[in-house]
Amino acid sequence: MQVWIQSYNKLLKGLKEHFGIILVTGPTGSGKTTTLYGALNELRNVEDKVITVEDPVEYRMNLIQQVQVNPKVGLSFADALRSILRQDPDKIMIGEIRDQETLEIAIKAALTGHMVISTLHTNDSISAIPRMVDMGIENYLISGALVAIQAQRLVRKICNKCKVIEKIPSSTLEELENFIPENSVFYKGKGCKECNDTGYMGREMICEVLNVTEELSSLIAKGAPKDAMLEQATKDVFIGIFENGIQKALDGITSIEEVLRVAKG
Numbered sequence: 001m002q003v004w005i006q007s008y009n010k011l012l013k014g015l016k017e018h019f020g021i022i023l024v025t026g027p028t029g030s031g032k033t034t035t036l037y038g039a040l041n042e043l044r045n046v047e048d049k050v051i052t053v054e055d056p057v058e059y060r061m062n063l064i065q066q067v068q069v070n071p072k073v074g075l076s077f078a079d080a081l082r083s084i085l086r087q088d089p090d091k092i093m094i095g096e097i098r099d100q101e102t103l104e105i106a107i108k109a110a111l112t113g114h115m116v117i118s119t120l121h122t123n124d125s126i127s128a129i130p131r132m133v134d135m136g137i138e139n140y141l142i143s144g145a146l147v148a149i150q151a152q153r154l155v156r157k158i159c160n161k162c163k164v165i166e167k168i169p170s171s172t173l174e175e176l177e178n179f180i181p182e183n184s185v186f187y188k189g190k191g192c193k194e195c196n197d198t199g200y201m202g203r204e205m206i207c208e209v210l211n212v213t214e215e216l217s218s219l220i221a222k223g224a225p226k227d228a229m230l231e232q233a234t235k236d237v238f239i240g241i242f243e244n245g246i247q248k249a250l251d252g253i254t255s256i257e258e259v260l261r262v263a264k265g
Contacts, residue, residue: 014148021116023150024117031205052094076102077097081105082105096118110147146220152241155263158199219232242263
């Protein structure tokens with residue numbers, strides 16, 4: 001199974017849980033909101049009450065109650081979330097977790113039978129766990145509430161009108177030898193009028209999805225260091241964002257240069 005399909009299926013698995021919190025992380029402009037709306041599209045149905053708290057409401061969706069925050073009149077994320085919980089929702093989307101108060105309410109909602117999806121600013125999925133601890137949430141609460149974390153970036157897609165095989169420097173191939181099979185072929189766009197001589201046309205998401213297994217949940221509850229959690233995640237077949245990007249370069253979707261620019265580090 002291709003790496004990107006595995007990541008997609010992991011997120012779908014998390015969304016099928018009846019309660020808990022799913023986080024989407026990444027820098028500004030990495031497509032987090034689009035992912036949240038894609039998740040909402042999976043969650044919405046006529047049986048469940050789905051409510052969102054957003055700033056701003058970017059897309060209007062049927063079967064969903066969407067609330068626009070307005071700090072000027074005292075309607076912050078936390079205030080709106082408290083009000084929403086009194087309306088007996090089944091699933092909640094919070095546009096962004098910006099402060100301890102909002103995170104506390106989201107975690108408590110997840111622990112009391114609600115499915116919560118939201119975004120958090122961290123560079124990778126594992127880092128979201130110590131970030132929540134730094135924001136003042138107890139480890140045992142995080143371990144009990146957390147279902148999955150997706151970290152993502154956007155890479156430019158190779159222009160299909162001028163795609164050619166790229167000769168990769170031997171130094172780069174040596175750097176990637178643990179990630180690619182022998183005799184791997186990579187591509188690039190040489191530039192044409194269709195792509196304004198950039199070699200790229202459109203963008204594609206690369207991501208990593210961390211599902212919280214029982215073993216990982218136990219480590220979180222104990223306050224284990226990040227390295228220990230990553231080691232356990234690897235045992236649980238965790239596929240990092242860099243590996244996901246490499247696979248998309250091997251598939252000819254993006255260039256190896258673009259993956260190294262966006263995901264290496």
